[in-house]
Amino acid sequence: MRVAGVDIGGTKTALGLFEGPRPLELAMVETGPYEATLDRIAEWVSNRSPEAVGVGCRGPLDEETGYLECVTPEDWHRRPLGEDLARRLRLPMTIVNDADAALMGEVGEEERAPVLLLTLGTGVGGALWTGSHRYRGAFGEHPEIGHVPVFEDGPPCACGLRGCLEHVLCRGGLAYQAEQAGFGSDVARFLGSDHPGAERIRTGVRRALALFAYAFRPRRIVFGGGVTDDFGHLLIPFGQMGREELPFLAHPMEIERARLGNWAGVHGAARIARETFWEG
Structure with missing residues (x-):
């Protein structure tokens, strides 16, 4: 067909x-x-x-x-x-x-372990494979993973929280933070620098990964979207994450790029x- x-x-x-x-x-x-x-x-x-x-x-x-x-x-x-x-x-x-x-493009036909996918682009979205199906809320709602707060003092969001992951990692949010830090439109130079603002973003990413690792216990966390393509190497600790980083993580977790981009x-x-x- x-x-x-x-x-x-x-x-x-x-x-x-x-x-x-x-x-x-x-x-x-x-x-x-x-x-x-x-x-x-x-x-x-x-x-x-x-x-x-x-x-x-x-x-x-x-x-x-x-x-x-x-x-x-x-x-x-x-x-x-x-x-x-x-x-x-x-x-x-x-x-x-x-x-x-x-998520369904990335999950294998026979994949039976949980997989979390995050898309970084105009916004930040996410989806969870439970090992047998796509996760849904009690009334069929899609999880708003981009609205996990990572900074208490971050900007207010329409969702009712402050400092959401989406504000930190979406393309517009990164551009705004680079400009505020004095890097103009050069987001890559900003993220590759040792500026406190860039380190703050990386801290936000690590906090989100820790939260997702402990809450969902996925085998893999997969990152996709245009922001991942352009700046993922400056933002995301790709590779294996285990007890050295997260002591309560019983089994190693892979952090990967989307294979299909x-x-x-x-x-x-x-x-x-x-x-x-x-x-x-």
């Missing part, structure tokens, strides 16, 4: 056509105004005649209705994305949070559709 995958990010949208798990064609386009972007997605998908479509999109997103909440830019705010795409595509369709899509979401979105309509 042929399935199309769509991964709608803050600045880029990834598109793919798959035969089973094998990609036949991949493309990356700009994420622009809401209606124009949906028209471009529909044209690309329709021209390839898949049997179903899997969509991932940044959220908060109601996966039952496909309704978007609190999404920037303003043109995307509070939109019935699922309904609008279904009307254009007229195909069986699944729609999930973009972090869930990326920015294509993880489109692979995962297609996989979710395939498993929903043919293998579920």
